[in-house]
Amino acid sequence: MKRAGLASALAVFLFALPASALRLTIVHTNDIHGWIMARPSKRDHGRLEGGAAALASLYKKQRGPKLLVDAGDWFQGTPEGTVSKGQASVDVFNAMGYDLVEVGNHDFDLKEARLKQLVARLKMPVLGANVYERKTHRRVPYLTPWIIKKIHGVKIGFFGLLTTNMPRLTFPANIAGLEFRGEVAEARDDVAALKRLGATVVILIDHVGFASPGDAPFTSDQVIAREVPGIDMIIGGHSHTFLRRPYRDPVNGTMVVQAGAYLTVAGVATLDIDGKTGKVLHKSDRLVNLDVQRLGQDPRIAALVAKEARKVDAVYDVVIATASQGLTRSQGRESSLGDWMTDCERRWDGADLAIQNAGGIRADLPGGPVRLRDIFDIMPFDNSMVTLEMDGGLVSQLLDHGVDPTKGLVQESGASFDYRRDAPTGRRLSHVLIAGKPLDRHALYKVVTIDFLVKGGDGFTPFSRAEKTESAALLLRDLLASCARRQGLIVPPKEGRMRAQGAGE
Numbered sequence: 001m002k003r004a005g006l007a008s009a010l011a012v013f014l015f016a017l018p019a020s021a022l023r024l025t026i027v028h029t030n031d032i033h034g035w036i037m038a039r040p041s042k043r044d045h046g047r048l049e050g051g052a053a054a055l056a057s058l059y060k061k062q063r064g065p066k067l068l069v070d071a072g073d074w075f076q077g078t079p080e081g082t083v084s085k086g087q088a089s090v091d092v093f094n095a096m097g098y099d100l101v102e103v104g105n106h107d108f109d110l111k112e113a114r115l116k117q118l119v120a121r122l123k124m125p126v127l128g129a130n131v132y133e134r135k136t137h138r139r140v141p142y143l144t145p146w147i148i149k150k151i152h153g154v155k156i157g158f159f160g161l162l163t164t165n166m167p168r169l170t171f172p173a174n175i176a177g178l179e180f181r182g183e184v185a186e187a188r189d190d191v192a193a194l195k196r197l198g199a200t201v202v203i204l205i206d207h208v209g210f211a212s213p214g215d216a217p218f219t220s221d222q223v224i225a226r227e228v229p230g231i232d233m234i235i236g237g238h239s240h241t242f243l244r245r246p247y248r249d250p251v252n253g254t255m256v257v258q259a260g261a262y263l264t265v266a267g268v269a270t271l272d273i274d275g276k277t278g279k280v281l282h283k284s285d286r287l288v289n290l291d292v293q294r295l296g297q298d299p300r301i302a303a304l305v306a307k308e309a310r311k312v313d314a315v316y317d318v319v320i321a322t323a324s325q326g327l328t329r330s331q332g333r334e335s336s337l338g339d340w341m342t343d344c345e346r347r348w349d350g351a352d353l354a355i356q357n358a359g360g361i362r363a364d365l366p367g368g369p370v371r372l373r374d375i376f377d378i379m380p381f382d383n384s385m386v387t388l389e390m391d392g393g394l395v396s397q398l399l400d401h402g403v404d405p406t407k408g409l410v411q412e413s414g415a416s417f418d419y420r421r422d423a424p425t426g427r428r429l430s431h432v433l434i435a436g437k438p439l440d441r442h443a444l445y446k447v448v449t450i451d452f453l454v455k456g457g458d459g460f461t462p463f464s465r466a467e468k469t470e471s472a473a474l475l476l477r478d479l480l481a482s483c484a485r486r487q488g489l490i491v492p493p494k495e496g497r498m499r500a501q502g503a504g505e
Contacts, residue, residue, distance in 0.1 A: 020275030021273065021275040022151065022272070023065070023273075024066070025067075025269070026067045026069060026233075026268075027068050027269075028071065028175065028267040029055065029069075029071070029266055030073070030237030030238075030258060030261070030390070031071070031072070032261075033075070033106070033380070034380075036051060036073075036305050037305050037309055037330065038051035039051070047293055048291075050290045051290065051292070052303040052304075053305055054291070054296070055266050057297055057298045058268075058290065058295050059072075059408075060298065061333050063315050063471055067099045068097065068098045068099055070093070070237075070403065070453060071102035071104070071235055071237030072101070072207035072237045073237060074090075074104065074106075075089040076084060076106040076107070076375070076380060077262070077362065078305075079316045080311075081224055083312050083378060084311070084389045086107070086110065088393055091308075092301065093305055094121075096301060100125060100158055100205060101127070102128065102161075103115070103131070104207040105165075105169045105235060108175055109382070110174075115142075115447055116142050119142045120142070125147050126143055127144055127159060127205055128144070128145070128160050128162055129145035129146060129160055129161060129163055131143055132179050133178065134179045146193060154200060154273050155201070156201040157197070157199030158203050159187075159202075160204070160205050160206060161187060162181050165218065167328070179355065180217070185207055186225055187228040189229060191231060197267060201232050201280055202231050203231070203269065204224070204235070206221065206235070206237065207222065207236075207237045209238040209463070210222065210256065212239070221247070221495060224254075226251060228254075229252045230281065232254065234252070234255065234256045236257065241267065243287070255269075255283050256467070257285040260287070263290065264287070266285045266288050267285055267287055267483035268285065268288055269284070270282075270283065271283045315372065316372045318504070319374070320371065320485050321490055322488070323370050326367040326424070327364065327490070328364045328365075331408040333409055334358050334495055334498045335475065336493065336495065337364060338411025339419065339495060340365075340493055341361065341379075341411065341465025341492055342411050342413035343413045345453075346414050346477065350446070351446040351447060352414050353414035353416065354447070355398060355402070355411075355412050355460075356449070356450070357407075357449075357452075357453060357458045361379070362377065364378075379477040381476075383470040385449075385475075385476060385479060386470065386472065387447070387472065388454070388470075389467040389468040390462070390463075391442060392441035392443050393442075395447065397426075398410075399412070402428055402460075405487070405497050409421075409498070414434060415434055416433040417430065417433065418431045418500075419501065423498070423502075433454055450476050
């Protein structure tokens with residue numbers, strides 16, 4: 001008993017904070033994608049979750065010094081975000097009093113000129129240290145590389161990074177004239193700069209991504225935490241990772257946090273800082289479900305969100321069809337929603353083959369009444385349709401790339417094949433049929449897809465070698481809406497067009 005009592009007293013001593021300690025709370029969000037409104041909970045029937053008004057209520061409940069920050073991808077994903085071309089998200093950020101935001105890859109979706117307008121209207125600094133002009137090799141002037149905030153005498157440095165995978169994540173025209181310096185090299189320089197300016201605490205807010213098992217190697221938050229000493233915390237985004245327990249680098253001690261996506265949860269990080277030395281004594285993070293019934297909604301923010309919702313409800317809350325049952329998406333297998341989408345695409349143009357990347361399908365289709373908003377949720381991006389003529393050899397390369405294990409499994413219509421994701425490149429497919437006939441490497445096939453893939457998105461480079469390419473002034477989501485209206489009753493297509501074999505299934 002005496003030994004147990006001694007151990008308990010020692011634990012209290014070790015974790016006791018000095019009287020001069022500063023406790024800083026940072027509420028963080030990322031990948032909101034326009035989801036500023038509350039919606040029915042997927043976990044608890046009859047309850048509402050998410051949205052800016054619940055977040056504002058949570059933030060108000062935090063006591064002492066506090067900051068509100070976001071790690072990028074602000075608006076692209078809902079009618080509320082996209083119809084206003086990002087302005088609704090800007091208005092919400094300003095009304096809530098965000099202290100700092102980082103730019104994300106989808107914040108360039110309406111091209112750099114529009115991003116500049118949005119940044120100019122935001123009342124807080126927008127971070128992005130590694131975004132440079134290609135001609136001058138200087139940082140773009142509208143983004144802030146780093147900033148120091150002095151809180152109760154402690155200098156806390158913040159800097160921001162955007163993933164260098166930008167060329168495959170957006171259209172070339174959206175980032176024309178820009179280059180993105182490597183995350184590790186940039187982070188080292190930024191940390192050193194902040195230290196020279198007197199920062200004793202350094203926090204990175206980035207849109208880079210947290211690596212999960214099975215991901216292709218990339219410069220993730222874990223890599224930055226390992227390779228760049230001097231960062232106390234990384235507030236991340238981009239990978240939509242719900243980090244219920246923060247990751248801690250075993251060597252540098254950097255804590256990595258991320259709060260999922262679509263504003264269903266928020267992160268609440270706490271840093272205990274020695275007021276004399278300015279060093280972090282203890283740090284923690286937790287994810288808080290934005291349960292409207294439990295947290296309530298800030299009335300001012302709720303009114304602002306409702307105003308934005310009313311602008312689009314008359315158009316997007318219209319029922320256009322009925323789904324006999326829910327259609328779901330998948331990153332790792334053929335999906336009922338992927339089959340339905342690509343069937344719609346192929347029949348629209350009488351093509352032999354339709355191709356869709358799994359990562360571009362952003363929501364499931366619920367059973368029952370189908371609203372235009374549901375179609376928008378599935379395909380929120382302004383991707384337009386493209387028809388190509390490709391020989392069988394290129395088609396084979398397309399499908400082989402589509403089952404690459406480092407990315408989501410391609411969704412397609414018109415083809416039938418067996419595949420092994422663990423096989424070498426060029427040897428992943430067998431028994432390939434197009435329109436029920438064996439693939440002829442010398443024949444020409446009509447292929448329909450979206451412009452994002454034609455321009456090399458997700459690594460689909462074989463499209464660049466097509467015999468003929470014709471673009472249509474038709475957005476994929478408009479095509480899907482037309483398909484739903486025409487069908488009236490949406491029934492999941494019969495699956496089995498792509499058959500996994502062996503260890504790679």
